[in-house]
Amino acid sequence: xxxxxxxxxxxxxxxxIAFGGVIALRDDRELRExxxxxxxxxxxxxxxxxxxxxxxxxxxxxxAVTALRPGYESDERTxxxxxxxxxxxxxxxxxxxxxxxxPTFDLTDYRLYGDDxxxxxxxxxxxxxxxxxxxxxDCGIMRGVFGSCDPAVAEADLEMWMVVLMDxxxxxxxxxxxxxxxDSVSEDLSFNRLVDIETYGYTGEGHDIILYTxxxxxxxxxxxxxxxxxxxxxxxxxxRADLPAQDIYIFTCGxxxxxxxxxxxxxxxxxxxxxxxxYDVMSWAEYREKTGVE
Numbered sequence: 417x418x419x420x421x422x423x424x425x426x427x428x429x430x431x432x433i434a435f436g437g438v439i440a441l442r443d444d445r446e447l448r449e450x451x452x453x454x455x456x457x458x459x460x461x462x463x464x465x466x467x468x469x470x471x472x473x474x475x476x477x478x479x480a481v482t483a484l485r486p487g488y489e490s491d492e493r494t495x496x497x498x499x500x501x502x503x504x505x506x507x508x509x510x511x512x513x514x515x516x517x518x519p520t521f522d523l524t525d526y527r528l529y530g531d532d533x534x535x536x537x538x539x540x541x542x543x544x545x546x547x548x549x550x551x552x553x554d555c556g557i558m559r560g561v562f563g564s565c566d567p568a569v570a571e572a573d574l575e576m577w578m579v580v581l582m583d584x585x586x587x588x589x590x591x592x593x594x595x596x597x598x599d600s601v602s603e604d605l606s607f608n609r610l611v612d613i614e615t616y617g618y619t620g621e622g623h624d625i626i627l628y629t630x631x632x633x634x635x636x637x638x639x640x641x642x643x644x645x646x647x648x649x650x651x652x653x654x655x656r657a658d659l660p661a662q663d664i665y666i667f668t669c670g671x672x673x674x675x676x677x678x679x680x681x682x683x684x685x686x687x688x689x690x691x692x693x694x695y696d697v698m699s700w701a702e703y704r705e706k707t708g709v710e
Contacts, residue, residue, distance in 0.1 A: 447602050450577035453541065454559070454605060457578070460537055461549040461560045465628050471518050472700030499631050501589035503662055503694045506637075513697055515589070515631040538562070543572040547581055548588065549628035550595055552666070552690075554618040554638075555609040561595055561627075567655070574598060577606050582650070582667065585657035588627050588634045589697065592659025599668040599688070607668035611683075613690055614641040625664055625692040633703045636664045636692030643670050643686040653689060666690040 498517040505511050537546035537560060544564035551558045562573050563581035570580040574596060582594040597607040612618060619638045627634040644652070646669075653665040670683025698706065 447600070447605065450600070450605055451602075453539070453577060456539065457560050458558050460539070460546075461551075461558050461628075464537060464546075464549055464560070468518055468628065468630070468700045469704050472704050499589055501632075501661075501697050503697060506695050511697075513632075513699075515697070515699055517631040518700060541576055542578065543569040544580065544584075548630070550579060550666075551626040551628065552610070552624075553626070554616075554623055555607075555612050556604065557607070557609065559597070570596075579606070582654040583657045586659075588629050589631075589661060589694075591657050591661055592663040592665070593627070594654040594656075594659070594665045594667065596654070596667040599671060601671075607666070610666065610668050610690060611641075611688060613638060614688075625666065625690070627664075632700060633698045634694060635696040635698075636694050638690060638692050640691045641688060642691070643683045643688055646685070646687050649687045649689055653691075662694040664692040664694070666692075 499515045500512060501515060502510060502512045538544075542562055544562035547561050547563040549558065550561050559579040561579050561581055562570075563584045563586075564570055564573075565584035570582065570584075573580045577598055577600070579595060579597040582596050585591070586593050597610075599610070600606045600608045602608065613623075619640060621637070623638040625636040625638060627636075643649075650667070653659065654667055659665075666689070668688050670686040670688045
């Protein structure tokens, strides 16, 4: 009887070890595939920026932006413009700019862009469509953001470790922006490093969230990182298209943080939310001139 019991326990132990190995292999494969897709999307994001700079360079004066004060009267110049954006700059002055919308590239032929790893802004595994590029320099994040009016599509993209627009009707310069990405336990995957904003105090002057869009480049100063119960935070700052146009919120799942022993905080079962405020908008021509990139 004892021998049978020990045999059964041994078999059960071996089965558990084998099961654990299978789970570990599966998780390792999913992480590896997540890194591969992330690398591809980072390449696409940088290529999008290069393409828009090149387009603005060839557009000449037609690609310029007129800096305006409130009360500007429409004239023939505005016929070529497609979006009016207003914001408060760092000096407290209200600025209005009329932006030219660049071409919505159908970048399916990678040979045009000189990179064998680059095929399309919307890869074949994506369920939504490419909207714009998100960059958070302090956290080493540079990703394309994908959107859809179908919430199920956004959830499917999140499961692929992609970065998504939480409401498909959101548009930079027109509405507030809410962006979500997973918080991986593996360093540098998806929004794993978003918590660096809290850990190292990346808020205020010099700490930005940048959106590279078809019509221009939007700069948001990082104001805070906070947490909220998932249902409440997503309801108040995520799944809605009526947020003030100056606000941006970046979402990821919270967990216990111990990157810096002096700042251990418990965000478990909550969302981490980074809030930024719009302070500058540049056309691609302005951006090219400021950065000196041709």
